Amino acid sequence: MTVTEPTSRALDEIKIGGMGASRKRVEDNRFIRGRGHYVDDVVLPGMLHMEILRSPLAHARIKSIDASAAWDIPGVRLVLTGEMMATRNLAWMPTLSYDTQAVLATDKVRFQGQEVACVIADDPYIAKDACEAIVVDYEPLPVIVNPTQALAPDAPIIRDDKQNQPDNVCFNWEVGDRDRTDQAFADADVVSKIQLHYPRSHPSPLETCGSVADFDRATGKLTVYMTTQAPHIVRAAVALIAELPEHLIRIVSPDLGGGFGNKVPVYPGYVMSILASILTERPVKWIEDRTGNLISTGFGRDVYLEGEMALRKDGRILGIRMHTDSDHGAFFGDAQPSKFKIGLLHSAFACYDIPTAHLTARGVYTNKAPGGVAYRCSFRVTEAMFFQERMVQAAADDLGMDQAEFRRINFVRDDDFPHRTPFGFLTDSGQYEKCLQVGLDAIDYPGFLKEKEEAAKNGRLLGIGISCMTEPLGAGNSREYDILGIKMFDSAELRVHMTGKAILRTGAKTQGQGHETTWAQIVAHELGLPADDIVVEEGDTDTAPFGMGTYASRSTPVAGAAIAMAARKVKAKARKLAAHLLEVSEEDVEWELGRFYVRSAPDRGVTIQECAMAAYSNMPDGLEPGLEANAYYDPPNLTWPFGCYIATVEIDPVTGVWDVLRFVAVDDCGVRINPMIVEGQIMGGLTEAYAMASMQFITFDEEGNCIGSNFMDYLLPTAWETPGWELHEVVTPCPHHPIGAKGVGECATVGGPAAFVNAVMDALKGHGVRNVDMPLLPDRVYEAITERHDVSGAPPIRTDR
Amino acid sequence: MTSLFEEIPQAAAEGVPVRRVTISVNGQPRTADVEPRLLLAHLLRQGFKLTGTHTGCDTTNCGACTVLVDDLPVKSCTMLAVQADGHEVTTVEGLAGPSSLHPLQEGFKDEHGLQCGFCTPGMMLAAKALLAENPDPTEDEVRFGLSGNLCRCTGYQNIVKAVLAAAATMRGEA
Numbered sequence: 004m005t006v007t008e009p010t011s012r013a014l015d016e017i018k019i020g021g022m023g024a025s026r027k028r029v030e031d032n033r034f035i036r037g038r039g040h041y042v043d044d045v046v047l048p049g050m051l052h053m054e055i056l057r058s059p060l061a062h063a064r065i066k067s068i069d070a071s072a073a074w075d076i077p078g079v080r081l082v083l084t085g086e087m088m089a090t091r092n093l094a095w096m097p098t099l100s101y102d103t104q105a106v107l108a109t110d111k112v113r114f115q116g117q118e119v120a121c122v123i124a125d126d127p128y129i130a131k132d133a134c135e136a137i138v139v140d141y142e143p144l145p146v147i148v149n150p151t152q153a154l155a156p157d158a159p160i161i162r163d164d165k166q167n168q169p170d171n172v173c174f175n176w177e178v179g180d181r182d183r184t185d186q187a188f189a190d191a192d193v194v195s196k197i198q199l200h201y202p203r204s205h206p207s208p209l210e211t212c213g214s215v216a217d218f219d220r221a222t223g224k225l226t227v228y229m230t231t232q233a234p235h236i237v238r239a240a241v242a243l244i245a246e247l248p249e250h251l252i253r254i255v256s257p258d259l260g261g262g263f264g265n266k267v268p269v270y271p272g273y274v275m276s277i278l279a280s281i282l283t284e285r286p287v288k289w290i291e292d293r294t295g296n297l298i299s300t301g302f303g304r305d306v307y308l309e310g311e312m313a314l315r316k317d318g319r320i321l322g323i324r325m326h327t328d329s330d331h332g333a334f335f336g337d338a339q340p341s342k343f344k345i346g347l348l349h350s351a352f353a354c355y356d357i358p359t360a361h362l363t364a365r366g367v368y369t370n371k372a373p374g375g376v377a378y379r380c381s382f383r384v385t386e387a388m389f390f391q392e393r394m395v396q397a398a399a400d401d402l403g404m405d406q407a408e409f410r411r412i413n414f415v416r417d418d419d420f421p422h423r424t425p426f427g428f429l430t431d432s433g434q435y436e437k438c439l440q441v442g443l444d445a446i447d448y449p450g451f452l453k454e455k456e457e458a459a460k461n462g463r464l465l466g467i468g469i470s471c472m473t474e475p476l477g478a479g480n481s482r483e484y485d486i487l488g489i490k491m492f493d494s495a496e497l498r499v500h501m502t503g504k505a506i507l508r509t510g511a512k513t514q515g516q517g518h519e520t521t522w523a524q525i526v527a528h529e530l531g532l533p534a535d536d537i538v539v540e541e542g543d544t545d546t547a548p549f550g551m552g553t554y555a556s557r558s559t560p561v562a563g564a565a566i567a568m569a570a571r572k573v574k575a576k577a578r579k580l581a582a583h584l585l586e587v588s589e590e591d592v593e594w595e596l597g598r599f600y601v602r603s604a605p606d607r608g609v610t611i612q613e614c615a616m617a618a619y620s621n622m623p624d625g626l627e628p629g630l631e632a633n634a635y636y637d638p639p640n641l642t643w644p645f646g647c648y649i650a651t652v653e654i655d656p657v658t659g660v661w662d663v664l665r666f667v668a669v670d671d672c673g674v675r676i677n678p679m680i681v682e683g684q685i686m687g688g689l690t691e692a693y694a695m696a697s698m699q700f701i702t703f704d705e706e707g708n709c710i711g712s713n714f715m716d717y718l719l720p721t722a723w724e725t726p727g728w729e730l731h732e733v734v735t736p737c738p739h740h741p742i743g744a745k746g747v748g749e750c751a752t753v754g755g756p757a758a759f760v761n762a763v764m765d766a767l768k769g770h771g772v773r774n775v776d777m778p779l780l781p782d783r784v785y786e787a788i789t790e791r792h793d794v795s796g797a798p799p800i801r802t803d804r
Numbered sequence: 805m806t807s808l809f810e811e812i813p814q815a816a817a818e819g820v821p822v823r824r825v826t827i828s829v830n831g832q833p834r835t836a837d838v839e840p841r842l843l844l845a846h847l848l849r850q851g852f853k854l855t856g857t858h859t860g861c862d863t864t865n866c867g868a869c870t871v872l873v874d875d876l877p878v879k880s881c882t883m884l885a886v887q888a889d890g891h892e893v894t895t896v897e898g899l900a901g902p903s904s905l906h907p908l909q910e911g912f913k914d915e916h917g918l919q920c921g922f923c924t925p926g927m928m929l930a931a932k933a934l935l936a937e938n939p940d941p942t943e944d945e946v947r948f949g950l951s952g953n954l955c956r957c958t959g960y961q962n963i964v965k966a967v968l969a970a971a972a973t974m975r976g977e978a
């Protein structure tokens with residue numbers, strides 16, 4: 004932290020929009036006027052429009068494609084099929100997980116919605132007409148929609164395109180200490196078990212994916228405006244796939260209408276628009292429709308989790324065993340750090356003091372859309388924490404212990420940091436018990452338990468659910484974290500102009516998180532420049548420094564740290580300029596916010612703006628002119644925010660409908676740069692948590708038809724269903740982050756779902772039910788109440804015939 | 805006259821029927837030759853270059869495309885441009901006055917009622933229609949009134965606050 008001695012001339016940090024200021028967002032000025040600039044707003048001269056023809060079948064051999072009728076439609080400029088892509092060696096592309104994915108299908112289609120052909124025409128209506136004129140002859144094949152089917156001995160091989168792929172297993176992976184864990188179970192007084200399915204869910208940002216590719220034959224330069232959370236990764240990927248020179252590729256990610264992990268992978272549509280622009284020598288725009296987005300782009304979850312907990316009678320946890328089968332769809336299209344096949348699932352139980360654990364993970368191919376992206380989550384952490392908190396509640400119930408007390412006695416204590424988790428992560432700080440207590444006080448835990456007991460006498464079903472977790476954010480240090488071999492550092496570049504105004508660029512990419520506002524606040528904090536004097540730019544690879552983009556709540560932990568470091572470099576140079584201006588030696592110069600002064604004569608000082616002017620007009624001999632710096636930040640470790648979420652619910656036993664009575668969230672995300680934005684992130688995250696717990700899921704029937712291919716079937720909560728959120732905070736600064744921040748964008752989505760489910764299961768206690776899979780649709784809850792058994796949500800769903 | 809996709813002269817291919825429409829958009833009469841199947845949202849965006857109206861779905865669910873037609877909220881992805889012929893359309897670009905923002909715009913900014921901003925134009929126009937009908941709504945009435953508009957970012961709480969704040973301003977209370 005910067006040392007600021009309180010003197011009379013230091014600027015008021017809140018007034019200049021520094022750290023801790025709930026500064027109003029600068030990006031809003033254009034958004035509220037309808038002047039945002041999203042990819043569909045990009046219009047280039049001579050631009051053509053592309054539409055994609057998708058497979059209606061989940062698994063089928065392509066016998067023939069006849070596109071002649073499409074070519075005949077006036078206004079059609081180009082029709083691309085897999086065969087044509089193959090002649091350019093572009094029918095397949097690598098995924099971010101060292102697998103391959105079809106750009107356009109050649110041999111067979113492997114999921115419903117797979118890209119089969121595309122049409123480029125003068126307008127999108129014509130392109131759509133032409134797609135409908137393409138005739139594809141399919142030979143249907145048997146369809147696989149879940150891991151059990153995929154692993155059956157006679158299962159058809161989905162990835163027969165790959166050599167050395169004798170089955171549908173996409174990976175096996177394990178972590179932890181098997182022997183020690185076996186011993187823990189041998190020593191246990193009680194063993195508690197749980198089994199569940201975390202359903203497939205789609206991030207569905209309100210803006211779908213799209214791109215405008217513009218290849219200029221004269222200069223050889225390719226410019227692509229596209230919906231990407233990680234423009235530099237895309238530039239690298241395009242350089243590899245299209246074999247274009249990297250310096251002639253410019254990826255621009257304009258304003259994004261949300262991302263939530265959906266806009267991390269490289270999709271076939273982007274690649275086709277690029278090729279189409281190269282072939283037509285015209286700009287080509289592709290804007291995905293909502294169905295295309297829901298049925299073909301990166302989903303989250305779809306993981307089957309089972310595990311057990313070894314317990315001592317007094318409530319201490321001795322060990323954990325976990326196994327997961329994850330459904331990756333037809334291609335391994337995850338975007339996980341390459342060492343971790345199942346992401347950071349093994350961050351489970353990090354907030355509890357547990358001696359040993361062991362996890363096995365198996366990924367399978369199915370005839371479903373590829374994905375497994377980190378949907379508002381730091382690499383499968385959502386599944387980890389959901390399993391953890393469902394397991395914890397089941398164990399507390401098995402022991403007959405109070406669920407809050409059981410957590411309390413197993414938490415890592417405040418003085419126990421740094422702490423090694425049972426799977427080997429190192430956590431560094433937290434006040435877990437305090438957070439829990441703040442939450443329990445806010446919800447009036449004893450009061451609610453009494454109310455619940457009273458209500459039960461009248462046949463009313465009330466429940467309370469707790470979910471506590473610390474999650475690993477800010478991937479990550481280069482020893483362990485990379486995507487396709489590129490280390491997961493991030494970057495910032497700060498240029499202070501002569502009048503003390505500045506431009507800041509980073510390798511991150513905002514999608515609604517408000518970087519243009521908060522990044523300037525970090526600079527204001529470090530340099531005392533008013534935040535309003537700093538413009539922030541991101542997303543253009545020609546101007547932004549190389550960075551890994553924004554997902555997994557990594558922006559503040561990594562890019563945010565880079566910003567602080569760049570600002571500190573600028574400050575170090577400004578100090579030299581100040582010494583020169585004040586005619587003293589550098590050692591005699593002190594800093595207070597916005598101003599250097601002479602230690603022995605505090606009245607003699609120069610502002611940071613005066614230093615900036617001097618950098619261009621009056622620099623000392625031997626000092627390079629200008630005032631700018633860049634920083635590439637490789638974090639020493641992950642950051643570990645903590646969240647405690649508590650829900651109270653009431654179930655209507657006659658219908659199975661449940662209502663949220665209250666919801667309390669206590670977040671400790673370290674130092675908050677802009678509390679208003681932090682709270683906005685938490686409320687948005689909680690709403691997605693509620694969505695997953697209550698209604699939002701993508702499922703499939705036995706023929707592989709996607710149920711959830713539009714917003715009539717894929718239910719997202721509106722303002723009407725969404726509960727009110729009560730937010731509380733605890734602040735434990737991150738010890739290794741330059742400004743003490745930990746990241747927050749996803750905590751509520753990660754920790755929230757278990758609070759709802761635990762609350763509903765608490766209300767059902769005594770009904771002989773251990774688990775109902777999300778989403779807790781009324782019919783599932785009703786089935787649990789009336790038939791007194793667990794309800795699974797695994798596909799295929801029953802269809803009405 | 806504005807033609808659709810005017811950057812491509814041959815957009816209206818031979819044999820495609822075209823109808824002339826005149827629509828008052830944010831108080832300005834605009835005329836275009838359109839295909840009968842053209843959606844109002846697309847005419848506004850591509851034809852009239854008013855890109856503040858967004859489209860987020862294919863099924864009339866998300867409300868990102870909400871505009872006012874004769875002061876009533878309409879999902880412009882579900883109305884044909886020819887149906888708007890002779891009517892008055894208000895888009896987000898028509899909300900602010902010459903020198904000041906509309907109270908809803910102020911409210912959304914002040915209460916952090918937006919994040920990515922994609923839903924915001926539709927939300928504000930739906931809210932405008934709501935407040936025209938009910939100048940002093942309760943929180944529940946706002947929630948219900950906006951239930952035709954999805955937001956994936958904010959969790960709605962601040963949107964509700966923004967609308968209530970705007971309502972107070974418009975009643976002259978703030």
Ligand code: FES
Nearest residue numbers: 860861866867881
């Ligand atoms: S675009 Fe979704 S309702 Fe119009």
Ligand code: FES
Nearest residue numbers: 919923955956957
């Ligand atoms: S602000 Fe992003 S969808 Fe509402």
